[in-house]
Amino acid sequence: MATFTVVIPFYQREAGILRRALASVFGQSFQDFDVLVVDDASPLPAEEELEPLDARTRSRITVIKQANGGPGGARNTGLDNVPTETQFVAFLDSDDIWLPDHLKNAQDCMTRFRGDCYWASMQASDEFYYHFGMAELEARAGGTRLSDEPLIIEVPDLASVMLKNWSFLHLSCMVLARSLFETIRFDAALRLAAEDVLFFCDCILASRRNLLCDEAGAARGIGLNIFHSIDSQSPQFLQQQFNTWEALDRLETRFSRRPKDVASITKYKNTARQQALWSQAGRVRQRSAPDVRLLARWAWRDPAILRTLVQLGAGKLGRGCHSQGEPK
Known part of the structure; x- marks a missing residue:
């Protein structure tokens, strides 16, 4: 029985991106997890990315292939295939990486405070300047501090706060308890915009307790991201x-x-x-x-x-x- 199931939607053209993400998963200080990679008709098949991995690592990874349905559809497929014994689901975009203590902090926080929904902060970077962490959120919106090390806060009426600016939330920093991942799904039709925001909202509103950790859980990587090539001149x-x-x-x-x-x-x-x-x-x-x-x-x-x-x-x-x- 694994504490976590890690869900990774995969659609890339460049070799090495998925292996980099998986290296950050298998480099976690908390090792009780299994991995679901959903190959969303990727131009570079997930199986090719996994070939260089050793047999022991490979045995902990399940690849599910599907017709292209976008990232939300791929995450839904992952959620539909989570083992019945799993306690928590953690999302990771294939072009992002986790920092070593992400699962450890999530497991400790959600167990200690009985949370249904958890976010860590996204690591700050110049390229993705709009992300901000939970310490800054606390300064802006207030809330209740549950822990100082790492900083854990609860924010009253988090859904309303999110509507004003959701740049403190990211899927690669999100962990769900069974009470949420059994029932809530992405609207896969909104594949070019806002499917994550709608999912965040639904989880927040259904959660008995939303926990926010200032410790960085993930860093933005570089890979094929459907949003990066879309500007006002793009056909999409x-x-x-x-x-x-x-x-x-x-x-x-x-x-x-x-x-x-x-x-x-x-x-x-x-x-x-x-x-x-x-x-x-x-x-x-x-x-x-x-x-x-x-x-x-x-x-x-x-x-x-x-x-x-x-x-x-x-x-x-x-x-x-x-x-x-x-x-x-």
Whole structure:
């Protein structure tokens, strides 16, 4: 019986990325775990990555192959195949690595304080500057300090805090108890945006106790990440913004009785609309056709985007069609 099952969704083209992630797993100071690697129709098969590993290490890893379903779908497959004896599930993205005491801190914290949901901090880096740790969260949002070494806090109404800025949460730093991983799943259709935020929200709301550890649990690695190549000029950008709007729309139903939270979500939804429309205007300026089909689908689901279009158009005309201050 393993205390942890480690779930790693895998889709990469470069050799060595999965082995680097696995080296950080097998380098943990707490060694009672098994590993599920979900090969999401990866261009570089997971089995090729595992060939150089010794037999003892390889025996602790199960590879599950599936048709490409995106990272959320791969994580769901992992969750559906967790052994019945497992106490906790820990996620690790294949292009990230764990720091040596991540599982040890998670096991100690969740056992001692009877937590259902746990996050460590993401290690600070210049490239991913927007991440911030739990000590900074405590300074911003307050909370109850449960431990000083390592720093463990609880934050009241964590879901509302998360809606304002969720950059202190990362999947590679997340651990779930059985009460959550048996029932909660990712919305795999939101594969370009916000599926992790929706999952975070559902876990927080269902958890009896959410525990936040300031000790860094993971570091961002470098590999194929579907978000890194998407900017406002990318063909996938409109789909990403639509998926973001859909995720926010679903979040809004979860917070329907909390007007302040709904107001925060409404602002994010309007930002998604504006960014989507400006991206399509940019395509027109570059003599490329906008994605009319997706825009029509969006308008059918969300008539407010038409009002946003009128507002943006009126604002542009008011400033002059070629204003250098036009948003991008």
